[in-house]
Amino acid sequence: MEFVRSSPAPTCCLSAREQLNQATAYIDASVMYGCEENVTRPLREMKGGRMKMLELEDGRSLLPVSEDPNDGCNREEQEKDGRYCFATGDARANENLHLTSMHLIWLRQHNLLAKKLSQLNPHWDDEIIFQETRRIIGAQMQHITYNEFLPILLGAKLMKKLDLSPLKSGYWKKYNSSVVPNIANNFAAASFRFAHSIIPGLMKLLAGRNATPEFVQMHKMLFNPFELYQKGRLDETLRGAMGTSIQASDPYFTDELKSHMFEDSVERMKQPKLCGLDLVSLNIQRGRDHGLPGYVFWRERCGFKKPTRFDDLESFMERDVLYNIRAIYRDVEDIDLYTGALSEIPLQGSILGPTLTCLISDQFVRLKYGDRFWYETDQNPAAFSPEQLRQIRKSSLANIICDNSDDLDVIQPKVMEQLGENNKYVNCSEIDRPNLSAWKDKLSTVQMFDDKTDVRVLNLIVG
Numbered sequence: 001m002e003f004v005r006s007s008p009a010p011t012c013c014l015s016a017r018e019q020l021n022q023a024t025a026y027i028d029a030s031v032m033y034g035c036e037e038n039v040t041r042p043l044r045e046m047k048g049g050r051m052k053m054l055e056l057e058d059g060r061s062l063l064p065v066s067e068d069p070n071d072g073c074n075r076e077e078q079e080k081d082g083r084y085c086f087a088t089g090d091a092r093a094n095e096n097l098h099l100t101s102m103h104l105i106w107l108r109q110h111n112l113l114a115k116k117l118s119q120l121n122p123h124w125d126d127e128i129i130f131q132e133t134r135r136i137i138g139a140q141m142q143h144i145t146y147n148e149f150l151p152i153l154l155g156a157k158l159m160k161k162l163d164l165s166p167l168k169s170g171y172w173k174k175y176n177s178s179v180v181p182n183i184a185n186n187f188a189a190a191s192f193r194f195a196h197s198i199i200p201g202l203m204k205l206l207a208g209r210n211a212t213p214e215f216v217q218m219h220k221m222l223f224n225p226f227e228l229y230q231k232g233r234l235d236e237t238l239r240g241a242m243g244t245s246i247q248a249s250d251p252y253f254t255d256e257l258k259s260h261m262f263e264d265s266v267e268r269m270k271q272p273k274l275c276g277l278d279l280v281s282l283n284i285q286r287g288r289d290h291g292l293p294g295y296v297f298w299r300e301r302c303g304f305k306k307p308t309r310f311d312d313l314e315s316f317m318e319r320d321v322l323y324n325i326r327a328i329y330r331d332v333e334d335i336d337l338y339t340g341a342l343s344e345i346p347l348q349g350s351i352l353g354p355t356l357t358c359l360i361s362d363q364f365v366r367l368k369y370g371d372r373f374w375y376e377t378d379q380n381p382a383a384f385s386p387e388q389l390r391q392i393r394k395s396s397l398a399n400i401i402c403d404n405s406d407d408l409d410v411i412q413p414k415v416m417e418q419l420g421e422n423n424k425y426v427n428c429s430e431i432d433r434p435n436l437s438a439w440k441d442k443l444s445t446v447q448m449f450d451d452k453t454d455v456r457v458l459n460l461i462v463g
């Protein structure tokens, strides 16, 4: 299987090969806007603070298109029908249909907020509306990540211990300038890729709450964002995703990603004899490409006793899993981080084993404590007013999906959790959402000199 090494980071002298992150570490919505001005600009409409969207004749709006025939996604047969892949702030947005759908609803959310802000403040120009909208979007993403996603990964107890949960009220004042927020090499090249193991082989599409589900092989939805042109597909995709349980986080993966990944993508269609790629092998090889130390090193780094023999792994790995590991690796020191960490039995009340919990929580601690623009900060100029912060804390993925899907009208309030007694379908109108009136400028009039010129002073409402 072809494997392309990550580019080496430029260094001034001879030393170990390092990699350079192409994206920002912070959770700042740069996936939508890009990390550089030359990416952001072409995505902006430069009017009303809005982002560009593709407006369809039936009134729906989609992500703007990328007409580049060599972007690894566009296909001739789709181009004939005027369908192109999409352009966003992150080059990977077309990679799978769920990801593209999330990009779409968040872009719609941007334009929805921009519209509301401009109605509240007709004197704001494009730049102010854009920047303020972007600030709110970044804050909503941080809030949803730490309020809805992380508790599922790390468990409520650890969230509390590490002070990762968003506050219910007031400002969070633990920003620490000595905390390095960079993405750790182990996080990108191994730990956070744990999620490849929880992806199901079949993707569910649900036309309605009680409709019979339709299933599509996962690999058919990779680099196939064209589905979103079809009326109803966005809602079917979202409903299907919300109604699908994840697979266990373990060393077993669907064949869709082990044998068929990108089987239908453009490059492969040009050379139809090539088979699909194996994501698990790529992950393991990526760890080696980046020079990650082995699994036992990370266990020790996390404060656990370092295993020195295979037998030492018996207490935290299932017997069959350990059997496979013994068959593959000659020495316990050789076990790759990805293999070893995914092989650990999950901690109680969590989906991850101890080493993954340690490495992933370390990253999210640093992304919060080391972010001077963290949305709950009280430090100017980043700070939201107490009332604005109170409104942002009402954000939920359910609210974002309800407001930006095509026709979805019922939803489970905790989108990332299964439907159940404590998570029943409710009408979208019952879902709480931020009220933007806290962003209305209080315009006070100041008389300048003695020439009777009124100057309007922008003064965001505080309180």
Ligand code: HEM
Residues within 6 Å of the ligand: 095, 096, 187, 188, 189, 192, 193, 195, 196, 199, 218, 222, 261, 279, 282, 283, 286
């Ligand atoms: C169908 C869904 C997905 C597919 C097809 C997919 C595929 C890929 C591929 C091809 C790579 C690059 C592999 C390499 O050559 O090193 C990658 C990297 C990665 N994936 Fe996924 N992935 C999916 C879902 C996810 C999810 C749900 C997560 C986490 C929540 C995730 C986390 C990552 C991370 C952290 C990287 C490394 C990114 C970087 O270093 O910039 N992936 N994925």
